[in-house]
Amino acid sequence: MVKMMREILPRAFSAKPCRFTCYATASQSTLAQPCHENEPILPKMPPFDYTPPPYTGPSADEILAKRQQFLSPAVCHFFKNPLNLVDGKMQYLFDEKGRRYLDAFGGIATVSCGHCHPEVVDAIVNQTKRLQHSTILYLNPVIADFAEALASKFPGDLKVVFFTNSGTEANELALMMARLYTGCHDVVSVRNGYHGNASGTMGATAQSSYKFNVVQTGVHHAQNPDQYRGVFGSDGLKYAKDVDDIITYGTSGRVAAFIAEAIQGVGGILELAPGYLPAVYSTIRKAGGLCIADEVQSGFARTGSHFWGFEAHGVVPDIVTMAKGIGNGIPLGAVITTPDIAKVLTHRTYFNTYGGNPVCTAAGLAVLNIIEKEKLQQNAFTVGSYLKQRLTSLKDKYEIIGDVRGRGLMLGVELVMDRELKTPAKAEILHIMEQMKDMGILIGKGGFFGNVFRITPPLCFTKEDADFLVDAMDFALSKM
Amino acid sequence: MKRVVMRRAIWESRHLRSYGRCFSQSADACAAANDVNTIPKMPPFEYTPPPYTGPTAEEILKKRKEFLSPSMFYFYKKPVNIVHGKMQYLFDEHGRRYLDALGGIATVCCGHCHPDVVKAIVNQTNNLQHSTILYLNHSIADFAEALASKLPGDLKVVFFTNSGTEANELAMMMARLYTGCHDIISLRNAYHGNAAGTMGATAQSNWKFNVVQSGIHHAVNPDPYRGQFGSDGEKYAKDVQDLIQYGTCGHVAAFISEAIQGVGGIVELASGYLPAVYTSIRKVGGLCIADEVQSGFARTGSHFWGFEAHGVVPDIVTMAKGIGNGIPLGAVVTTPKIAEVLTRRSYFNTFGGNPVCTAAGLAVLRVIEREKLQDNAHFVGSYLKERLNALKDKHEIIGDVRGRGLMLGVELVTDRQLKTPVKVEILQVMEQMKEMGVLIGKGGFYGNVFRITPPLCFTREDADFLVDVMDYAIAKL
Numbered sequence: 001m002v003k004m005m006r007e008i009l010p011r012a013f014s015a016k017p018c019r020f021t022c023y024a025t026a027s028q029s030t031l032a033q034p035c036h037e038n039e040p041i042l043p044k045m046p047p048f049d050y051t052p053p054p055y056t057g058p059s060a061d062e063i064l065a066k067r068q069q070f071l072s073p074a075v076c077h078f079f080k081n082p083l084n085l086v087d088g089k090m091q092y093l094f095d096e097k098g099r100r101y102l103d104a105f106g107g108i109a110t111v112s113c114g115h116c117h118p119e120v121v122d123a124i125v126n127q128t129k130r131l132q133h134s135t136i137l138y139l140n141p142v143i144a145d146f147a148e149a150l151a152s153k154f155p156g157d158l159k160v161v162f163f164t165n166s167g168t169e170a171n172e173l174a175l176m177m178a179r180l181y182t183g184c185h186d187v188v189s190v191r192n193g194y195h196g197n198a199s200g201t202m203g204a205t206a207q208s209s210y211k212f213n214v215v216q217t218g219v220h221h222a223q224n225p226d227q228y229r230g231v232f233g234s235d236g237l238k239y240a241k242d243v244d245d246i247i248t249y250g251t252s253g254r255v256a257a258f259i260a261e262a263i264q265g266v267g268g269i270l271e272l273a274p275g276y277l278p279a280v281y282s283t284i285r286k287a288g289g290l291c292i293a294d295e296v297q298s299g300f301a302r303t304g305s306h307f308w309g310f311e312a313h314g315v316v317p318d319i320v321t322m323a324k325g326i327g328n329g330i331p332l333g334a335v336i337t338t339p340d341i342a343k344v345l346t347h348r349t350y351f352n353t354y355g356g357n358p359v360c361t362a363a364g365l366a367v368l369n370i371i372e373k374e375k376l377q378q379n380a381f382t383v384g385s386y387l388k389q390r391l392t393s394l395k396d397k398y399e400i401i402g403d404v405r406g407r408g409l410m411l412g413v414e415l416v417m418d419r420e421l422k423t424p425a426k427a428e429i430l431h432i433m434e435q436m437k438d439m440g441i442l443i444g445k446g447g448f449f450g451n452v453f454r455i456t457p458p459l460c461f462t463k464e465d466a467d468f469l470v471d472a473m474d475f476a477l478s479k480m
Numbered sequence: 481m482k483r484v485v486m487r488r489a490i491w492e493s494r495h496l497r498s499y500g501r502c503f504s505q506s507a508d509a510c511a512a513a514n515d516v517n518t519i520p521k522m523p524p525f526e527y528t529p530p531p532y533t534g535p536t537a538e539e540i541l542k543k544r545k546e547f548l549s550p551s552m553f554y555f556y557k558k559p560v561n562i563v564h565g566k567m568q569y570l571f572d573e574h575g576r577r578y579l580d581a582l583g584g585i586a587t588v589c590c591g592h593c594h595p596d597v598v599k600a601i602v603n604q605t606n607n608l609q610h611s612t613i614l615y616l617n618h619s620i621a622d623f624a625e626a627l628a629s630k631l632p633g634d635l636k637v638v639f640f641t642n643s644g645t646e647a648n649e650l651a652m653m654m655a656r657l658y659t660g661c662h663d664i665i666s667l668r669n670a671y672h673g674n675a676a677g678t679m680g681a682t683a684q685s686n687w688k689f690n691v692v693q694s695g696i697h698h699a700v701n702p703d704p705y706r707g708q709f710g711s712d713g714e715k716y717a718k719d720v721q722d723l724i725q726y727g728t729c730g731h732v733a734a735f736i737s738e739a740i741q742g743v744g745g746i747v748e749l750a751s752g753y754l755p756a757v758y759t760s761i762r763k764v765g766g767l768c769i770a771d772e773v774q775s776g777f778a779r780t781g782s783h784f785w786g787f788e789a790h791g792v793v794p795d796i797v798t799m800a801k802g803i804g805n806g807i808p809l810g811a812v813v814t815t816p817k818i819a820e821v822l823t824r825r826s827y828f829n830t831f832g833g834n835p836v837c838t839a840a841g842l843a844v845l846r847v848i849e850r851e852k853l854q855d856n857a858h859f860v861g862s863y864l865k866e867r868l869n870a871l872k873d874k875h876e877i878i879g880d881v882r883g884r885g886l887m888l889g890v891e892l893v894t895d896r897q898l899k900t901p902v903k904v905e906i907l908q909v910m911e912q913m914k915e916m917g918v919l920i921g922k923g924g925f926y927g928n929v930f931r932i933t934p935p936l937c938f939t940r941e942d943a944d945f946l947v948d949v950m951d952y953a954i955a956k957l
Binding site for chain 1: 529530534535537539540541543544546547548549550551552553554555559560561562563564565570582584585587588592593597598601602605606607608609610611612613614615616617618620621622624625627628636637638639642643644645646649650652653656657662674675676677678685686687688689690691692694695800801805806807808809816819820821822823824825826827828829830831833834836837919
């Protein structure tokens, strides 16, 4: 008891009073325990009226044994005792024992409407029963309707769509189109960016952890306009000069394209410094290049303030790529561009067997309808802003939180050992993740050093969920 | 005309009894079969699709032209609006039934909307669509185990992707990492994908865009029909040795090929070729990659995998298309030792191995086994090939009939000696066949090869119908 008091008291004096935690948890209707000063309270998950069907399949151990035998050794998993997730409903996941978890990762920003959202499920089930696949060699209404709906979400002349099966495929296609359109090979991407794992996209990807020792050509990696670790802070224009220099000294003076995420996802939820994209777009276009916006993670209303991440930067790209949230988890990707640029694909024959199949495009169309009908963008904005505020308060309380950043429901919390040196807290983050899992929260992890919490839940995430998440993080941090 | 009728009568009398067409069709049809002008009848099928109330073909075409990539071409002058499928049949917006002899390009293996596959998809979609492999799920593990059990030797580590292109990209990268070499040999006329690396391995100019592709050498195609050495596989194999000796440092990363070239026009590699090349490649430290995207999953009938018919065991096998009956899924299977290369860095595929697609994959394997689809592909395919050969005897325009199981090709030429590819005739026949209710595929470098890769539940009656329709359509040219 004395030991506990010794631990608690210093915190009570240095951090904001515990009443902050109490205030937050008091907003939860299910709080049963009285609020005691200085004593962290185990947060309770918001109620949810759904019980998953009983699970009768193999246990986690049996699955793990099979994975070790039959799946690529590169297949990694979270947690010391990995979770067997068997059921999902909206923003919650259920393990083999029927235990509910708050999904703060969203299958990596992929489940946009919510797990097994009834309308998406309906669309998939109905279409699967009618026709799964025939290829675009024949007509089918679904692909056309979805392409039209998707095109309507874009500004300007961005209205010709090509469907793929993943973000990697979409980015591969975008890079190729830019190279064909300009006749140039050189592409500029941003350090710490992630664009895919095939031959071309691995070149654009700019983190050594994701780049294998194979030939990758023609990509130049520009200085990252990283507001937290970058040398110019949030001055986007200063970083943009590096792109000028790359073109002037590293290429013939003409380039095929610039490709970037508006907010780096894999890279740790790094929003490009303001002013950067407009300046770079200008530079690239002067050099005859096209601007590709990788919206695989930031697209489909996730950032709340806008539908697409690039919109927050006041630019209009020439090509936009997307995947993940586009189909609430169904394998689907897309590239959208102008009719002029799209023509390059008629130089030869370009075909994608599964791309644009009726089931995936039906899911995509359902997703767009849901985002609109359920005002998910607005929700991402409101709940995301609230969540960010609470996380920022948490940062005031704990030294280990070096930065809170992001937009809407694409948020990052960077853990550091030292706020001045920004030394990444690699072991600590794993520990917190485990704690949070034990408390019922599944959160993501990323950043080059693996020390950034990635919060990219289904966009139906509520304020109560946000409170639960922050309180659990608070609790876990307090126990360190 | 008299000669045609006589030839047909002789042909009929030679084949009628052994194939029992009269027994499987009505008496009327049987009597009429001797008259070449009778329009063949589609085998009966007890199923009526639900009514279609969506946009018309014209409305769809208009939207496609406005919102979809201009590179997206389609078959037929008046493209068909396919809205429904059941087993080996497809239905258009008017409820008209077609025999699907293309199978969505060798993709729909069990049959459109096969109830077991649909059930697996629906059930899993209702439970959990996606969470990523960062968490456990039994679906991926069960399917990986079942899939590995279908492969010989030490081929038992699986990585799931979303397409054949992704699978081949991964396979090529693994080979390059494993060997430390960059050079890869593929075959002229092959198709392996459309991303940066796979476009390099693809070897037909119409599929290769003017972008940088590096490190690939394209070997002479062991093409039994057009190749200079006919069916002598070993003679072609020497080109691979020459490529290595004169075009590389003497060591290569890999050799990649299809057992039967699909996009290339159902060209089965000359026998003896693969064993010889595999030896050459392995002597110089390279790996052998078998692209089973089209020939895998029982399609060739005689074997489960196309490479098995050539008596070789590859180091890496890639697959897609038939693996999930049409759901977006691909896979790479290799040995534990080769798979280790992926641990050197982080390799991740967000959608890959998701519960729904792997559930579909497992259902497909079970359907293939339970419904003995491999046997069916063998028997019906052999029968179909015989009938097509008989058709070749009848029509000069048919230059070659080839393939295995339900992966068959019919090459049309204007001159059998010169093998001059037809240009417009094949389109005319395709149109005519569509009018008569058969949807067939087209391929080959010159676009003059019919590709017949239907769902593996294709029956002898379907085969008869297809051949009779083709017969009729060619006769009308």
